[in-house]
C-alpha cells in the first residue's frame with residue numbers, strides 16, 4: 001500500500017448520468033458514487049476534430065449543460081432519444097455561440113446563469129472492468145493523470161498498452177455536494193486485455209457534434225423559454241445583425257438585483 005500514491009481531487013456536482021454528448025449509453029462510462037472502478041486509460045488514437053492527429057490520451061471539448069430547478073439535465077433535442085449537452089460553437093466553431101450569447105444577455109438582465117457557461121471535459125478511451133468504454137472525464141481527472149505523468153516513477157508509459165497500469169478510480173460524494181475522484185495506480189504494470197483495442201475503440205472526435213447556429217437557437221428556445229429571456233435575447237441579435245467583435249459598450253445600464261427563482 002505504501003507504494004501507491006493517492007490523488008484526491010474535487011469535482012463539481014454534475015449528474016453525468018443524464019447528460020450525454022451522443023453515443024449509446026453502454027458505450028459511455030456512467031460513473032456512480034462510491035464504486036471502485038478498475039480502469040485502464042488507453043493511448044491516443046485517431047484525429048482531433050480539425051483533422052490533425054490526437055497526441056494526448058484525452059480529447060478536450062466544451063459543452064453547455066442545462067441546470068434547472070436545482071438539477072443538471074441535458075437539452076431535449078428533436079430526433080434524439082437522449083438528452084444532450086450542446087457543444088459550444090465559440091470554442092469549437094465559427095465564433096458566435098447562441099448559448100454563450102444567451103448567457104451574456106441573461107446576465108445583463110440580472111439572471112444567475114453561471115451554469116450556462118461552457119464546461120471543459122475530456123473524452124478518453126478506456127477499458128473499465130474488462131469492457132471498452134468512453135469516459136467523458138472532468139478536468140480534475142486529467143489533472144490527476146498529468147500529475148502521474150510528471151512523476152518520474154510513472155511517466156507517459158502509464159498509458160502504454162503493454163507496460164502501463166490500471167487505476168482504481170472511485171468517485172465520492174461529499175456532504176457539501178461536491179464530488180471527489182480518487183485515482184490510485186496499480187502497484188504492478190500490466191497489458192491491456194484486448195489485443196485489438198485499437199480497432200475497436202471509437203474515434204473520439206466523432207462525439208464532438210456541432211449543431212448549426214440556427215439549430216442551437218431552436219433548441220435553446222424549446223428548452224429554456226419561461227426560464228431565461230430566450231426570445232428577447234435572439235430577437236435582439238436579429239435586430240442587430242453585425243456584432244462583429246468587441247464587447248458591448250452599453251453594459252452599464254441598470255441590472256435587476258434579484259435573480260429569478262427557478
Ligand SMILES: [Zn+2]
Pocket residue numbers: 064087088089090091097098099100101118
Ligand atoms: Zn458557447
